[in-house]
Structure formats: structure tokens, C-alpha cells
Amino acid sequence: MTNVKIKNALLSVSNKENLLDVVKVLNKFKVKIISSGGTHKYLKKKGYKSIEISKYTGFKEMLDGRVKTLHPKIHAGILHDRKKKTHLKEMKGKKFPAIDLIIVNFYPFQKVVTQTKNHEQIIDNIDIGGPTMVRAAAKNFKNVLIITNIEDYKEFIRELVKGKGSTKLEYREKLASKAFGLTAYYDAMITNWFNKKLQINFPDRKVFFGRKYKSLRYGENPHQKAAIYINDFKDRETGLRKIHGKDLSFNNYSDIYSSLDILSYFKKSNTTVIIKHGNPCGVSSNRSRLLSFKNAFACDPVSAFGGIIACNFKIDKKTATEITKNFCEVVVSKGFDKQALNILKSKKNLRLINFSKYKSLNKTITKFFDNSFLMQEKNLRIMDSKKLRFVSKIKPSSKDLKELEFANKVCKFVKSNAIVITKDMSTIGIGAGQPSRLDSCKIAIQKARIFRKNKVKNSYAASDAFFPFRDGIKSLAKAGVKNVVQPGGSLKDKEVIEEADNNKVKMILTGLRHFNH
């Protein structure tokens, strides 16, 4: 018999919501209730009987409640093995009753963190007694039921009624697993808060934590189950507000985050990014919102089909009209004019996302593998005008440098090896994801020739890593590129620069590689 009849329950909750529903059913099954200070007062006010913890233990709570439940009577009550004679004898000897149900919720640490910058107050709110009871009860799930979440009350009531005052082992184990999920999550919040405060980016032990935000229809492919988790340490939302359309898919989320990464490097509200399969296939900055979109789209209209469009500005009517001429999956922006919204909403399946509230929180980024993870600082640096090396005979003008900076920024986000050709602050050819740099050059040139033929002359190019040979520059120059930015650092830099000079190409070296896999 693995069913356990609940005789004594301990309730200690900061959030009293729906608590009475539970208390009523506990009363029905004649469960004796022990309660902590606040919970006790609440129950008394509502007319329900319970024994205050201090009374129960015979030990008056001390240190403003810091020591209250950390008492042998409580923990022996939870932890003893009901099947072990020696345990039962000891319990009898001390007159310690068994406690079979614990309902605890912690005062939300993340809430305090968002409400105050007072470190002392934040640390004061770290719960010690609560997690200890939760862990003890979860450990002893064979005998004890632990409830840590208000959302689990309904199921508990059903289980208790069904079991006529008893609960099943599988149910208790399920909630035990959940309880350890909570204590791990809680301490993960705390250690990450400390690490942030102390600016420790690579701690000895790193713990990532997430709360399931949504189950997704499927993952990268239809046969893979998936969910999105958020870290509600600072935000209870992703910062991506859906205004219209179907649920976001796994690939949508992935592409949206890629687009927001790129946009974070464009401070002026005049940039459009189009993403497909994680790669940008069009980026443009333009004072005219309409042209910003049009030029981004023109870079590769074939690839943009079914992609996601992200604008770091409020979308207006004209731009909305232009967007609806083609099929895309998601439009992400810093809001929509009223008329624009009406126009876009005419597309039933199109997802519209406002990212005005999105904030970047972390300085590191992590790549997970099966039995390990690689953590690294984000690649936050951009070309530094003070550290540039002007290596070609002809030097770029300040206008050239602006264009090269634009190309360099986009290049950071194109999967390696990456070549980005631009003109007029718009990409006109993107070569992505090739194991050979020359191939990326060829793809970028090919794209530019197909879709932006009249723009290629006197264009600009950025490369995410050095050119290992002169061939890449040669092919770019031949196509019409007249300015190149690249990190430099190849054994053959000299040859590469010579090739640039031979073709009257202006070249600058940044010293900064931008691999992105």
C-alpha cells in the first residue's frame, strides 16, 4: 500500500490565493493544520482553525521570523520513514507527530529584485526555512506530499477526494520532482543575481533557469516537441508582444531573436532587417521608412519569401501596404500606426509583434551540446575608428567609412564564412554559411548581379574574417566592389592588400574577427 492518508498538514504561503479551497477539503478529511505566522492570521480571520507553528513546536519564533520552522519537531515530522521501526520509536519517544502534507510558496525573489535596488532588502528576502521544508518533504515523497504552486491546488483537491483523504505515490513523486525544480530555480535566481552584482561571468558552477512560458506546436521540425522558457528574473514576459496572428513557432522565435540582435546595433530608428533560416537576407537603413523596407526586401526578394521582417521603427501605412504585397511570416517592429495595423491585419496568418519592451539582459551567450555547454561573452564589439588600419594606397572617405561600418555590422550576423556587399546603406548581396571564403564571395556577387545589378558598381564589402588568398578580393573587385573592410591577420595579408591596390580597391583592417556559427 503506497497510498498515504494525510493527518497533519503544514501551511506556510506568502500568496494566499485559493488557499481556502484547500483548507475546506482538508477540514472535510479532518486534517489537522499547522500554519506559520501570516498564514495563521489569515486562516483565523477567515474563521478556520489551525495551530500556529510556535505553539506546535513549543519554540517561540525568533530573529524576526528567521528561525521558526527550522526545528526538529517539524523536520523529524516530515523526514522520518514511516516504515522504519526505529524511526517510529524515536518519534513516539519525542512525541513528534508525522506531518504528511506541506504547502509552501516562497516570497518571489525576482519580485523583490524588480522592486528595489537595496541589496540588503533583497538578501533579507532570501527564504531559508521555506526551501528547507520543501526539500525535506520532496525527499520523503514516499510519505509526504509537497505542494509548491497555487496552480496545483485543483489537482490536489481532486486527488484527495478521489483517494478519500489519501494520495498516491506517483502523484507525490511527480510533485516532489516539481518541488526540486522550484528550489533549484530559486537558488539559480539567487546565484545569478550575486554573479551579476559581483560581475562574475564565468562562475565555477553555472546554472541556467527557465519557467515554461509556452508549449510550442512543434520544434525546428514538425516531429519534434518543443517549448519556450523565459527567465522571469527581470521580466515576466519575453518582451515580444503579439498583436495579431497565429502563435509564434520555434523557428519564428529563433529568427525574431536573430533580427533583434542585429537591430540592437542600429541606434537610429531607420533600419529594416529581413531574416530567413537564421541569416539576414536584406538589411537597409534609410530616413524613409518605406525605402528602408523596400531596399532590404530588394536585396533578395526570393529569399525574403516567407521570412520575417523586423523594423526598429513604428510601421506606417505606406510601409504596411508595401509589406503586404509579399508573403512573410512575421512582422516585428516598435509599434504600428493605426492604419498600418489595419492593413497588416488583413493578412489573417501574419504574426505582428511589438518589441518595444524587449530588453537585452545578458553579457554572455551559451551554446548547448549533449553533455556540455560552451559559454562565451557576446560579440559586442564593432569596428573601432581609432584602431582601423588604412592599408590600401587609396584611402576611404568618411562617407566610405560609414558605409563600411554598415557592412561590417551586418556581416557580424551572417553565418560564417560571411561576405556582405552593400550600397547606400543597404545590403545588395549576402554570401552566407560557406566553408570557403571564395564561395561566399561568389554567392554575394551572384545575388547582387541578379537582384541589384545597377547597384554593384562602386559598392562596399565586408568580410567576417581575413581573406586567406587574393582570390576573394579579385572576384569582388571584378564585380564592382571598390571598398573592403576585413579584420586582416592572414599570412597573406600583403598579397591581399596588393590585390586591392591593383584593382584600386580601398581597404581597411579592423583587427576584429566576427565568426558566427
Added chain:
Amino acid sequence: MTNVKIKNALLSVSNKENLLDVVKVLNKFKVKIISSGGTHKYLKKKGYKSIEISKYTGFKEMLDGRVKTLHPKIHAGILHDRKKKTHLKEMKGKKFPAIDLIIVNFYPFQKVVTQTKNHEQIIDNIDIGGPTMVRAAAKNFKNVLIITNIEDYKEFIRELVKGKGSTKLEYREKLASKAFGLTAYYDAMITNWFNKKLQINFPDRKVFFGRKYKSLRYGENPHQKAAIYINDFKDRETGLRKIHGKDLSFNNYSDIYSSLDILSYFKKSNTTVIIKHGNPCGVSSNRSRLLSFKNAFACDPVSAFGGIIACNFKIDKKTATEITKNFCEVVVSKGFDKQALNILKSKKNLRLINFSKYKSLNKTITKFFDNSFLMQEKNLRIMDSKKLRFVSKIKPSSKDLKELEFANKVCKFVKSNAIVITKDMSTIGIGAGQPSRLDSCKIAIQKARIFRKNKVKNSYAASDAFFPFRDGIKSLAKAGVKNVVQPGGSLKDKEVIEEADNNKVKMILTGLRHFNH
């Protein structure tokens, strides 16, 4: 004054290593030592004085030690605020002394898990009292020092000597942050163990945990700091044993894991994979180890330059000789013949990795973004012969099906959109990472024509997702592809199949998309 003089210390360690060094210095500064059962016995045996916890609290430990430190005298001793008059008064009233130093280490949960499959025994080893003291002390780092790791003893001794028996606030806070790192890590292990046992892949709260395995020279790029973390829940190593060469870099690790993912789909020990920038640029299965490598390499020798080579067999002399003819960064294999090892070691910088002990542990894979993560089941499915749809007029032979299965497997691991052309169980052209499928077809064909011209006739192709238009098939067929495997599911499947028939191309549909971003 934020320095804290240590008067009373509580020691409770499962691992006694180097403990006496600490005890000696505590004695020097006349610190009173309280110790738990095992630690007490050990100190007594070694001739050092300490007060046993039960004696200290006046409460005899019970339930086989389950309740021992969970006592108000201990926790008030740790938790009271030394600056608060009311606290001090209460402490005085109860005659509870302050405890200023806690040294605790937990019995390693992961060790138990690897040593037994007995769930009861595993759960028995979940420590309740230890984490509670650690958390209490870490919370009150303003007054208390918490040490959770043997490796921190040396620094502690230095600090204590420097402070003449006192410690500094910054030091105590650093160790507090570390302590919460440990409790989070510990409970993360436990909840993940439960979730695995209960087959819960997408829990409400998900916590990932890692122990820093190595700081890396840098991350994806030289200006990014980085480290690799491992999950020592089941393995204390990555399973990648370095036999020779420089330290592995961030990008090496990333590419090695990609190669192991692919190899896990080839059960026979006859396959070589070459990876560059996360993409395979050559895969071949062949009874001859030498040919397996040669054919993989021949697929794209230009891209293979500086790549990583992974073989799911023991590398022999001939293969080693062939490998050294070109520059690569890493060779990963299931061991090396003696002679092979000598040959490969002649390349000073070449990293040699034995992955015989590598094991895949997880069923899910996670992608991290700035404020969220996407978790999904791994894409473990491969084309299922029972679910194939033979849609072309000419049907593939069983030999054709084997080749198509090979192409399909490789295709899973090529960044989307992916087109893989194969012949004789070897890739001959790989088109990766293009936003448009036609472009991927073109790249794959181009590659095949450059490096494997005489293989293109009657070759095989796999596509990771459906063909949206007939153009892709047309270009593949024109190049010489005679067999195609793809998931199907496009609105234009009919046209696409018609195009296949027009070109006498055999086509099968798997119903399984293999996007990989």
C-alpha cells in the same frame, strides 16, 4: 568595520581531504569548533578537539542523522544580525552563541547516481541539513563565512592569517555567491534526475547546470572570453580524451560535437566526417578506412583545409599518412593504431582526440537567446522505410534506397536550406545555409562539378525540406542527379514530381523535414 572575527565554526564535511590544514589555523586563532558526527570522529582520531553537534545543541541526533543540524541553536547562531539589538538580545536570552564560519560539503549526489540504480538509496542520499546551513550562512554573508569547496581552503587560510583571525566582507560575499551556485547546482542535479526518471522532458521549471571544466583561450572570436562547462551528473569528463596537441578552442569543441552528432547515425565503423564552420563538407562510408577518409576529403578539399576530421573507427597507418598530407585542426576518432599515432604526432599543433568514451545523454536540445531559451526534442528520426512514398514513375532499387538513406542522414546536419548530392556512399556536393533552396541546389552542383566531376552522373540528392518549385529538381536532374529523397508537403508537390518524371528521376518522399539552423 566589515571585518568579522571568527569565534565559532561549524564543520560538517563528507570529504575530509585537507581539513586538518584548516583546523590547525582555526586552532591558532582560538576558534571553537563544532562538528557533526563523522567529522567529529575524524578530528578526535587525529587529536583535534571539537564539540559534537548533539552536545552543542543538547538535542540528540535522530532518524539515522536525518535530523541533526536542523535546530534553532545552529540556525539562530548563523542567521542573526550582529548589528541588530533585538537579535542580540534574543540570542543572549537563549544563550545561543554566534556561529561565524560554516564549512560544509555535500555527499556528491552524482556519485551515488553512478554507483547504484537503487532509487531508494539515491533519494536517501539527498542532503537536507547541509544545504540548509549553506544557504543560511550564504544569506548572512555580512556576518558569516561559508566554505563549500575543498579548493577554497588555501585561500581561506591566507585570508584568515592576513586578517589575523578575521575575514573581509568582499571575500565572504564572493563565497556566498559560490555557495548559492552549489545549492542551485545540487538541486538542479536532483530535479533533472527526477525528470529523467519520470520521463518529463518539458518540466514547468527547467534548470541547466554545469561545472566549469576549462577556461578557453577565447570564444568564437579572439576578443570574446569563454569557457566550457560540463554536466558531471553522469560523467566527470566530456568523453573527449585529448591525446596530443594544443588545447581545444571554442570553435574546435563546437565542430567536434557537430561531427559526433553526425557519426551517431552511422552505426558501422566505416564513416568519416569533415566539418568546417559547423557544416559537414565531406562525409563518406567505406569498408576501407583509407577510402572513407579519402572520399570524404575529396568532396571539397578547399573547404576541408583547416577543418576537423572525425572517424568512427580506429585510425590506421595508411589513413594517418593520408591525413597528414593536408592541414587540419583536429582529428577525432575511436582510437589510433600505434603507428598512426606516431605519424599524426609529427604535426605538433594537430589535436588528436579519442572519443571512444563519449556518450550521448540527453533527449532534448536547447537554443539560448538573451532572455529566453527554446527547448526541443532532438531530431532523432531518420527516414522510415515503412512510411516512404514512392511517387515517381521509375522506382528506386534497394541499392538506390541505401544511397538515399545515406544522403538523407547527412542532410539532417547541413545548415538549412540543405542539398546533399552523393555517390557511392560519399557526399560529392553539399549546398548549405542558403535562404533559397534553388541556391543550395546550385552550390551543391557547382561543388560536385569542380571536385567530383566524374561522379555526378547518376548521382543521388537529399533535400532537408520540400521543393517549393520545380526549379530545384530541374537543375539537379540537368547536372546528373537521378535519385532524390525529400520530405514532400509542398503545394507544388505535383509539379515537382512531374518534373522528376520528365527527367527520369526516381523520387521518394519521407514525410520528415530536417531543418537545422
